[in-house]
Amino acid sequence: MNKDLKLIEDRQRETAIFGSVLSLLGWDQLTYMPKKGAESRAEQVSQLSELIHQKVTDDNFYHALLRLKKSKSLSKKEALMVKKLLKGIEKSRKLPEEFVKEMSKVTSLSYMAWEKAREKNDFKIFQHHLEKVVELKRKECNYIKEPDHPYNSLLDSYEEGMTVEKLKPIFEKLKKDLKILINKIKDTEHYKKQTPLSLEVPVEQQRELCHDLMKRIGLTEDRSRLDLSIHPFTQTAGINDVRLTTNFRKSPLFSFESTIHESGHALYELNLPEKDAYNILGSAVSLGIHESQSRFWENMVGKSRPFWNFYYSQFKKISKLDITEEQLYNGINFVKPSLIRIESDEVTYCMHVILRFEIELGLIEGTIKVKDLPKVWNKKMEELLGIIPKNDVEGVLQDMHWSQGAIGYFPTYALGSIYASQLFEQLTKEKKGIEKQIDKGDFSEISKWLKLKIHQHGNTLLPEELIKKACKKGLDVDTYVSYLNYKYSKIYGFKK
Amino acid sequence: MNKDLKLIEDRQRETAIFGSVLSLLGWDQLTYMPKKGAESRAEQVSQLSELIHQKVTDDNFYHALLRLKKSKSLSKKEALMVKKLLKGIEKSRKLPEEFVKEMSKVTSLSYMAWEKAREKNDFKIFQHHLEKVVELKRKECNYIKEPDHPYNSLLDSYEEGMTVEKLKPIFEKLKKDLKILINKIKDTEHYKKQTPLSLEVPVEQQRELCHDLMKRIGLTEDRSRLDLSIHPFTQTAGINDVRLTTNFRKSPLFSFESTIHESGHALYELNLPEKDAYNILGSAVSLGIHESQSRFWENMVGKSRPFWNFYYSQFKKISKLDITEEQLYNGINFVKPSLIRIESDEVTYCMHVILRFEIELGLIEGTIKVKDLPKVWNKKMEELLGIIPKNDVEGVLQDMHWSQGAIGYFPTYALGSIYASQLFEQLTKEKKGIEKQIDKGDFSEISKWLKLKIHQHGNTLLPEELIKKACKKGLDVDTYVSYLNYKYSKIYGFKK
Numbered sequence: 001m002n003k004d005l006k007l008i009e010d011r012q013r014e015t016a017i018f019g020s021v022l023s024l025l026g027w028d029q030l031t032y033m034p035k036k037g038a039e040s041r042a043e044q045v046s047q048l049s050e051l052i053h054q055k056v057t058d059d060n061f062y063h064a065l066l067r068l069k070k071s072k073s074l075s076k077k078e079a080l081m082v083k084k085l086l087k088g089i090e091k092s093r094k095l096p097e098e099f100v101k102e103m104s105k106v107t108s109l110s111y112m113a114w115e116k117a118r119e120k121n122d123f124k125i126f127q128h129h130l131e132k133v134v135e136l137k138r139k140e141c142n143y144i145k146e147p148d149h150p151y152n153s154l155l156d157s158y159e160e161g162m163t164v165e166k167l168k169p170i171f172e173k174l175k176k177d178l179k180i181l182i183n184k185i186k187d188t189e190h191y192k193k194q195t196p197l198s199l200e201v202p203v204e205q206q207r208e209l210c211h212d213l214m215k216r217i218g219l220t221e222d223r224s225r226l227d228l229s230i231h232p233f234t235q236t237a238g239i240n241d242v243r244l245t246t247n248f249r250k251s252p253l254f255s256f257e258s259t260i261h262e263s264g265h266a267l268y269e270l271n272l273p274e275k276d277a278y279n280i281l282g283s284a285v286s287l288g289i290h291e292s293q294s295r296f297w298e299n300m301v302g303k304s305r306p307f308w309n310f311y312y313s314q315f316k317k318i319s320k321l322d323i324t325e326e327q328l329y330n331g332i333n334f335v336k337p338s339l340i341r342i343e344s345d346e347v348t349y350c351m352h353v354i355l356r357f358e359i360e361l362g363l364i365e366g367t368i369k370v371k372d373l374p375k376v377w378n379k380k381m382e383e384l385l386g387i388i389p390k391n392d393v394e395g396v397l398q399d400m401h402w403s404q405g406a407i408g409y410f411p412t413y414a415l416g417s418i419y420a421s422q423l424f425e426q427l428t429k430e431k432k433g434i435e436k437q438i439d440k441g442d443f444s445e446i447s448k449w450l451k452l453k454i455h456q457h458g459n460t461l462l463p464e465e466l467i468k469k470a471c472k473k474g475l476d477v478d479t480y481v482s483y484l485n486y487k488y489s490k491i492y493g494f495k496k
Numbered sequence: 497m498n499k500d501l502k503l504i505e506d507r508q509r510e511t512a513i514f515g516s517v518l519s520l521l522g523w524d525q526l527t528y529m530p531k532k533g534a535e536s537r538a539e540q541v542s543q544l545s546e547l548i549h550q551k552v553t554d555d556n557f558y559h560a561l562l563r564l565k566k567s568k569s570l571s572k573k574e575a576l577m578v579k580k581l582l583k584g585i586e587k588s589r590k591l592p593e594e595f596v597k598e599m600s601k602v603t604s605l606s607y608m609a610w611e612k613a614r615e616k617n618d619f620k621i622f623q624h625h626l627e628k629v630v631e632l633k634r635k636e637c638n639y640i641k642e643p644d645h646p647y648n649s650l651l652d653s654y655e656e657g658m659t660v661e662k663l664k665p666i667f668e669k670l671k672k673d674l675k676i677l678i679n680k681i682k683d684t685e686h687y688k689k690q691t692p693l694s695l696e697v698p699v700e701q702q703r704e705l706c707h708d709l710m711k712r713i714g715l716t717e718d719r720s721r722l723d724l725s726i727h728p729f730t731q732t733a734g735i736n737d738v739r740l741t742t743n744f745r746k747s748p749l750f751s752f753e754s755t756i757h758e759s760g761h762a763l764y765e766l767n768l769p770e771k772d773a774y775n776i777l778g779s780a781v782s783l784g785i786h787e788s789q790s791r792f793w794e795n796m797v798g799k800s801r802p803f804w805n806f807y808y809s810q811f812k813k814i815s816k817l818d819i820t821e822e823q824l825y826n827g828i829n830f831v832k833p834s835l836i837r838i839e840s841d842e843v844t845y846c847m848h849v850i851l852r853f854e855i856e857l858g859l860i861e862g863t864i865k866v867k868d869l870p871k872v873w874n875k876k877m878e879e880l881l882g883i884i885p886k887n888d889v890e891g892v893l894q895d896m897h898w899s900q901g902a903i904g905y906f907p908t909y910a911l912g913s914i915y916a917s918q919l920f921e922q923l924t925k926e927k928k929g930i931e932k933q934i935d936k937g938d939f940s941e942i943s944k945w946l947k948l949k950i951h952q953h954g955n956t957l958l959p960e961e962l963i964k965k966a967c968k969k970g971l972d973v974d975t976y977v978s979y980l981n982y983k984y985s986k987i988y989g990f991k992k
Contacts (some may be wrong), residue, residue, distance in 0.1 A: 020540060020542050021521065021544065024520070024524060025517065028520060028524065028733075032721060033733075033737060034717060034719050034721055034736070035718040035719075035732065036718045036736035037735075037736055037737030039736070040733075040734030040736060040737055043734075043736065047510065048517065086725055221530060222530050222532045222652070223532045223533070225530055227528075235535075236541075237524075237529075238537055238540065239533075239535065239536040240530070240533055240535070241529060241530050241536055241537070324887055334740075398632070410938070
């Protein structure tokens, strides 16, 4: 084999393996690690991250890639791998070492300040740190310099190929359509009379339901597991080793719904092409596509009528359920503008994302100042959802993303929702009668279809190309709006 | 700081941190890892081990140590660190790279063959592999060449300073004395009438008892945890982060006794001097001393009369206990020659170790052939304990040690027992009335004393020096025999 090719394959393998160790350290930290192990864990993580960073940024690796880029004997797949690797490396080589170190220091302090600000419900504690973060992110845009809008340089890291120029009109349209939909819902009799579900399910039964769900989705216990953590997440600790977490909260539906969401992520990870497990082509394609998988299972499947036809009787067996199947289904799909993104319903969810996107754009353009954020946040909240936070903890301080420098990340949540609706539309077209299988608690056909359409492609296409291949059309917000209109017109009884 | 000194401190820190990551990988593999994650885990472990190996064997590190050895400006502690590091490195540098690779390959195959041989109850499957292992271990002795008996080169890795010349007469004496003691016990009326304990404790209560025990020993949940695995073990996953495991078996005492044993190991690890956490002086001194800690808690404390005065009432609360306190205490200390080392009682335990030591000596000297092992084993078993295994699974195939090349390891189990009895004798001399505290379930004074006498010294003395400092005398088998005689004469009612 070509010496350079061997070098880049070995290097990718090595960093992938160390990367999976890092994932396990992260999983353990949030599940089982004794509290006082934190300091030592931070040192383990930092030393291992540093090692990986050295291995992906060193000159040998870069120069091998440059030589390979010019080579004419590469297969199509090899050429794609070289191209993808070079793109990432050239991006990171644009950032001066000093800048990277400063960013790491600033975000680490900023995250701690964010935690403290939340504790004290005082944005001022966080403000100064966030100002530094925003300043550095603006600098980063300047170093990276993707074409057109500076924000593109951030967005592209999370969703390759996506730009402000494409996204802004899509989100404008979505905002307008959601406003109309929310108003329609609010005008119904059903909305005015609705009360939230009140269910009680013992923790042990909740756990059993979650395991049952995972198994039906295709997550067998020889390749995955479910543990507890404060916030649910999914980590890949190795090939054939995916760890999901959940939490048992006041509402017994929390563990169930978060488990189906995380199962979507986990299934994607487990179905990635094993032959490429140790190179860049075998990884997930983007955050937006990853989120499409979790939201597909959480919403399109997990909040559908046939799904609850099946699970109504399961819940009935284990809890005092004195409501009808329809009442349960409606309760699961309860719509009401609320303050916290991660607790919001399917209809209002994207409004939370759009709010953050608009603020991020303003911060990067310089038209919004950090010190004005609480005011700006509350104003936008009123404009988009008609409600105003009583304090910053349930407002601008609710998400950790900005404190860690993750600006440009939020849009992928909405993109995931849109992609998910497109996949669902395509699935029901291709697999007539799939509802009847869901109705029986049989999700195997769906899992297989997703593997074929999304998972097995790994990282060989751009996100939008992948969706186009799967659904015969690119990103299409109208599909999403139609899906919501159709579903909620039935629940709330209004004309589409 | 001296440049070389900085290099060796940085290097030790780096390898200690990666080493603790390796420990976590091992812990996870035996507790929570989904089955099919095994292959990927093996790659993580091998890659990380390889990295550590490179870091401790490279020339920069070695040459820095050689220069430091000649330096006159080192503190006493620094000089000791250099001396200890050099000893280890020079030892490993004596082994040709080819040899190390072969050993790794051979033992990996041999371990699998051992597993299979056990499954099929067929020593022949293992024989050929073990022959290779023994051949390589004999080569290893030749490379290392510690003075006198070739076996010293193996023994010294597990128990620094220990030699065949010292150990052989000690084990001869112990064997003779134990034989007398066992015969005295067997001759009593009590022995002839004894029946094993039969207790029932629900798993949840067993778990609570284990946690209670850990807490009383000083293992708080912010620095330690207890999980489940097939065989109990203890791993240090970082500073202030020690993981114990247990298992709920047929006898409810298994989890309780294994937890107190592992707690002894864990307490040692947690009490090692934190200022030396990242250098060789901060580690445990030897396997024998480590085992002295676990066996001290398991036997000298955990099988003592005052201990069971306290726990009798705890057990009574949670199980149908229709026996007296004395019957429970006697049942815990049930003596009967049996076939499996890890299930044997306090009196016969060392006979199992001596048997293995004698066989190992024969294998290294060449006077015992691998092919004859089943016969030799059974003959020695009859000679030492008067019983004969029905098959090799309960005979020569019972321990995994040899399959992994761990020849020279077994003696540390007996050394640990002897050291433990010496520590117990010294404790009761220095802390009059300690039994009254044990009687109340208060073990804090004992933990403090062990920290002072053993734990806090880390790896600054040789094992025997440490015991001499703590107990005013070196390794002393008579103390151990007296301890057993005194305790069991009371239980079985014979004259000492």
